[in-house]
Amino acid sequence: MAQIELKNVQKFFGPVQVIKDMDLTINDGEFVVMLGQSGCGKTTTLRAIAGLETVTSGEIFIDGVAVHEKKAADRDIAFVFQSFSLYPHMNVYENIAFPLRAVGMSNAERDKAVKEVAEILQITALLDRRPSALAGGDMQRVAIGRALVRRPKALLMDEPIGALDAKLREEMRSEIKRLHISRGSTSVYVTHDQIEAMSLADRIVIMHDGLLQQIGAPDEVYLKPANLFVAEFVGSPVMNVADVVLETSGGQTQVRLGRGDTGFHFPAGLTNHLRETGADIALGIRPEAVSLQHDARDGYIPVETTNIEPLGSHDIVDVRLGDTFLRARTESGFVSGEGQQVWVNIDPAQAHFFDRSSGLALRGQN
Numbered sequence: 001m002a003q004i005e006l007k008n009v010q011k012f013f014g015p016v017q018v019i020k021d022m023d024l025t026i027n028d029g030e031f032v033v034m035l036g037q038s039g040c041g042k043t044t045t046l047r048a049i050a051g052l053e054t055v056t057s058g059e060i061f062i063d064g065v066a067v068h069e070k071k072a073a074d075r076d077i078a079f080v081f082q083s084f085s086l087y088p089h090m091n092v093y094e095n096i097a098f099p100l101r102a103v104g105m106s107n108a109e110r111d112k113a114v115k116e117v118a119e120i121l122q123i124t125a126l127l128d129r130r131p132s133a134l135a136g137g138d139m140q141r142v143a144i145g146r147a148l149v150r151r152p153k154a155l156l157m158d159e160p161i162g163a164l165d166a167k168l169r170e171e172m173r174s175e176i177k178r179l180h181i182s183r184g185s186t187s188v189y190v191t192h193d194q195i196e197a198m199s200l201a202d203r204i205v206i207m208h209d210g211l212l213q214q215i216g217a218p219d220e221v222y223l224k225p226a227n228l229f230v231a232e233f234v235g236s237p238v239m240n241v242a243d244v245v246l247e248t249s250g251g252q253t254q255v256r257l258g259r260g261d262t263g264f265h266f267p268a269g270l271t272n273h274l275r276e277t278g279a280d281i282a283l284g285i286r287p288e289a290v291s292l293q294h295d296a297r298d299g300y301i302p303v304e305t306t307n308i309e310p311l312g313s314h315d316i317v318d319v320r321l322g323d324t325f326l327r328a329r330t331e332s333g334f335v336s337g338e339g340q341q342v343w344v345n346i347d348p349a350q351a352h353f354f355d356r357s358s359g360l361a362l363r364g365q366n
């Protein structure tokens, strides 16, 4: 196990900078997921930690030892790729045992290590099979087993289950989590799938365009997004974001969306911190914090439904408010169709405000 530290890491491919000023500490035994859209630099960061890619500048430390000039083989790190890179002429047992041959273990020790890993990954019954006789999920279990068997300092995984079908991915997700709990190895995992990230990570590192956007526990990046990019990237369906104008009088603030005349009522205490910013303000509100009613109620604004997505357990309903749209999460069948009049309100306690030009979250004391 190990702590991994990146200090001011930069990576250029020719003139293109794909990692910008990366500072990141991954704690001993931690499961960190790097999440971001395709091309944002996740894989390059992972490969740089493993030593499969050199960095243009900056430093990488493993347990306090500088490794950025060391070869991959000297970093004691294991890597699992998306493609199942097993040796086709060896059976599962030999595939898993292979990395142990190089370290000169006795036969008995090797046998014990392979069987222990096979047990954890539930592939004991498959040890005699060749890779060609394995299903996709089992191949990836073997690849993970081979990576883990020599007890590396850290396990790096690049979209290891991205090629599997949805049901198998779900199964493998919980297995990888179980494996991490039982082995406790420092793990860095790359994905563009936010469900995978939310369910596996102790902390998520969100990247965009080579830049680290936020590092935090899954609930932290969901509940307290640092900027508009994170707010709109994390969560499905995506957070509603609308330009707003604020008007405060007495103890109340009206938060007006778009060019609408009516606004939502907020206790002034939740918006006081926005007054001095002088910035153009965007409101972010998740669909589950938008509530619809069939009849007029205090604080609710009349609107028309424009689109409905029935999702089985719930519906996503779009409503038009002046020149803005809001998506609400409702119980199934709450509205019967488009063009229906309903009343909408939002939960001030779950509202986020952002500086429109910098994208940064504007938070009060709470």
Ligand SMILES: Nc1ncnc2c1ncn2[C@@H]1O[C@H](COP(=O)(O)OP(=O)(O)OP(=O)(O)O)[C@@H](O)[C@H]1O
Residues within 6 Å of the ligand: 013, 018, 036, 037, 038, 039, 040, 041, 042, 043, 044, 045, 192
């Ligand atoms: N060897 C290379 N030479 C030149 N450009 C590269 C090389 N490897 C990656 N890139 C570029 O660097 C950028 C970041 O790539 P990277 O693979 O790290 O992104 P990613 O976030 O992992 O994306 P994906 O999920 O698609 O793998 C991309 O624009 C990619 O085209």
